[in-house]
Amino acid sequence: MTDNLLEGREDPARDSGYPQPPPRMGFFTDTSVCIGCKACEVACKEWNLIPDDGLSLLGMSYDNTGMLGADTWRHVAFIEQDRPLGRQNNAVALMPVGPSSAARNAQVVAAGLGDQHGARLGSETGATRLGPSPDGGPAQPVTADGRTELRWLMASDVCKHCTHAACLDVCPTGSLFRTEFGTVVVQEDICNGCGYCVPACPYGVIDQRKDDGRVWKCTLCYDRLSVGQEPACSKACPTDSIQFGPVDELRERAAHRVEQLHDAGVVEARLYGADPDDGVGGTGAFFLLLDEPEVYGFPPDPVVTTRDLPAMWRHAVIAAVGVAATALAAFAGARR
Amino acid sequence: MLTTYRLTEHHTAGGMSRWLPYLSELQPEMFCEVSPELADTAGLDHLGWATIVTARAAIEARVLVTDRMVPVRVHDRIVHQVGLPYHWGRNGITTGDSANDLTHMALDPDVHIQEVKALTCDIRPGRRPRGPDRRRLVEEYQRRAGISATTGTTHRTTERLGKSG
Ligand code: SF4
Ligand code: SF4
Numbered sequence: 308m309t310d311n312l313l314e315g316r317e318d319p320a321r322d323s324g325y326p327q328p329p330p331r332m333g334f335f336t337d338t339s340v341c342i343g344c345k346a347c348e349v350a351c352k353e354w355n356l357i358p359d360d361g362l363s364l365l366g367m368s369y370d371n372t373g374m375l376g377a378d379t380w381r382h383v384a385f386i387e388q389d390r391p392l393g394r395q396n397n398a399v400a401l402m403p404v405g406p407s408s409a410a411r412n413a414q415v416v417a418a419g420l421g422d423q424h425g426a427r428l429g430s431e432t433g434a435t436r437l438g439p440s441p442d443g444g445p446a447q448p449v450t451a452d453g454r455t456e457l458r459w460l461m462a463s464d465v466c467k468h469c470t471h472a473a474c475l476d477v478c479p480t481g482s483l484f485r486t487e488f489g490t491v492v493v494q495e496d497i498c499n500g501c502g503y504c505v506p507a508c509p510y511g512v513i514d515q516r517k518d519d520g521r522v523w524k525c526t527l528c529y530d531r532l533s534v535g536q537e538p539a540c541s542k543a544c545p546t547d548s549i550q551f552g553p554v555d556e557l558r559e560r561a562a563h564r565v566e567q568l569h570d571a572g573v574v575e576a577r578l579y580g581a582d583p584d585d586g587v588g589g590t591g592a593f594f595l596l597l598d599e600p601e602v603y604g605f606p607p608d609p610v611v612t613t614r615d616l617p618a619m620w621r622h623a624v625i626a627a628v629g630v631a632a633t634a635l636a637a638f639a640g641a642r643r
Numbered sequence: 644m645l646t647t648y649r650l651t652e653h654h655t656a657g658g659m660s661r662w663l664p665y666l667s668e669l670q671p672e673m674f675c676e677v678s679p680e681l682a683d684t685a686g687l688d689h690l691g692w693a694t695i696v697t698a699r700a701a702i703e704a705r706v707l708v709t710d711r712m713v714p715v716r717v718h719d720r721i722v723h724q725v726g727l728p729y730h731w732g733r734n735g736i737t738t739g740d741s742a743n744d745l746t747h748m749a750l751d752p753d754v755h756i757q758e759v760k761a762l763t764c765d766i767r768p769g770r771r772p773r774g775p776d777r778r779r780l781v782e783e784y785q786r787r788a789g790i791s792a793t794t795g796t797t798h799r800t801t802e803r804l805g806k807s808g
Contacts, residue, residue, distance in 0.1 A: 343651070344651045345651065345652060345669050348665075348669065349665045349666065349669070352665050353665065358664075359664035359665060359667070359668045360668050361668065362667055362668055362671035362672070362736065362737055363671060364671050364672040364674065364690065364705055366689055366690040366707060368707075368709065369650070369670075371668065371669055371670060371671055372668075372669065387709060387710055387711060411679075411689065411708070412689045412708055412709075415688070415689040415690050416689075416690075419690060457710050457711060459711070
């Protein structure tokens with residue numbers, strides 16, 4: 308394990324000073340069973356009284372939310388891919404069809420999103436992959452003019468409740484704090500709106516609400532957890548795509564699910580955020596994905612942005628001592 | 644061909660769900676879904692406007708170009724599909740033209756439920772004409788197609804029974 312982190316090691320709650328914390332709680336979001344109903348988004352907004360995010364048709368398949376933000380703590384991404392799911396037979400073989408629209412659509416969407424989302428939109432939606440499957444699976448049927456079959460990925464994103472949370476490290480007011488459940492929560496009555504945490508988050512989760520200046524994000528329903536209830540989104544999810552529980556148990560369950568999918572021939576199934584040795588020490592909310600993280604708009608190799616702070620401080624101290632010594636020497640020299 | 648369907652975010656014609664901010668923001672606008680092939684043929688742009696015309700009416704919708712819509716081959720003819728959710732109307736937080744203005748009044752001959760899953764239409768780029776021009780556009784289509792007030796009013800069940808009986 309790395310020792311370069313300001314906050315938290317393996318057991319974030321205990322490391323934050325809770326002597327007898329309950330088990331660390333989190334989410335396992337299994338995107339392979341998500342049906343894109345967005346019940347999680349709505350349940351989250353209802354419970355946490357989050358205002359609506361504005362009415363804009365984004366053209367990103369059925370996703371009109373775009374990304375997580377101050378007023379969106381769950382975001383269901385829809386990704387249309389030219390890639391077969393299972394062993395479907397291509398009914399449009401030999402059809403006079405044109406190339407995929409994906410690239411063209413992506414341009415329109417990016418232009419429309421502008422500064423609001425565009426710059427932070429990391430996903431490569433609907434990438435066309437032709438020929439043999441990159442995972443060594445069966446070759447993909449391709450039409451005469453290059454169109455393949457379609458796969459529609461859905462995934463519900465949320466704050467990762469990092470083991471090493473940069474947002475927490477940089478918060479000067481103590482508004483962001485580690486709960487006894489090992490989660491990361493903002494106290495809205497303490498937040499002064501300085502916004503340091505916004506660029507600190509390696510996932511672009513935490514965000515400032517324009518009209519009040521304070522930052523908002525998923526609390527993993529701290530109020531519900533405190534009285535023994537599960538968070539609103541996992542409660543509402545009809546397919547158990549969002550599972551809530553002790554992180555240890557969820558990691559076990561997730562590993563089992565990946566095995567099960569691999570056995571069923573879904574070789575591309577993988578976990579994201581479940582590894583305690585990754586750049587953020589593993590996340591309390593982790594995911595099962597069916598493609599590269601970038602496809603879903605996740606950073607492939609997130610690193611806690613405060614990782615180098617201790618080293619930077621050391622350098623700063625050395626530099627400061629150096630400057631002071633030079634100045635002293637100069638004065639000493641001048642007196643002579 | 645045109646077909647209509649629901650979205651998970653809205654309920655029936657949207658009379659209840661289009662008043663709720665949490666549902667309206669998830670599906671904020673009436674749209675039509677077309678394949679890239681149809682978009683090319685008809686000159687439609689992703690997120691642009693399209694006017695959809697049937698024998699009964701003309702409506703407008705934003706365009707979503709998607710590979711989920713695929714042209715189908717029917718007896719050596721390529722038939723394009725236009726997908727329309729039917730959740731919009733005049734009031735609420737999000738408003739838009741109603742797909743149900745377009746649909747015909749035919750009943751399924753067996754169960755006598757309104758049969759709105761397949762009807763013919765035309766689709767063209769741009770917003771629909773306003774005021775009386777909208778009516779004139781539809782009348783022009785009706786004239787060219789030879790559609791009158793009696794077209795499609797035959798009771799097919801009786802016709803079939805008559806033939807077999
Ligand atoms: S995902 Fe971002 S906002 Fe959430 S705990 Fe990690 S650093 Fe903080
Ligand atoms: S995660 Fe669950 S509630 Fe959310 S969209 Fe997927 S299936 Fe629906």
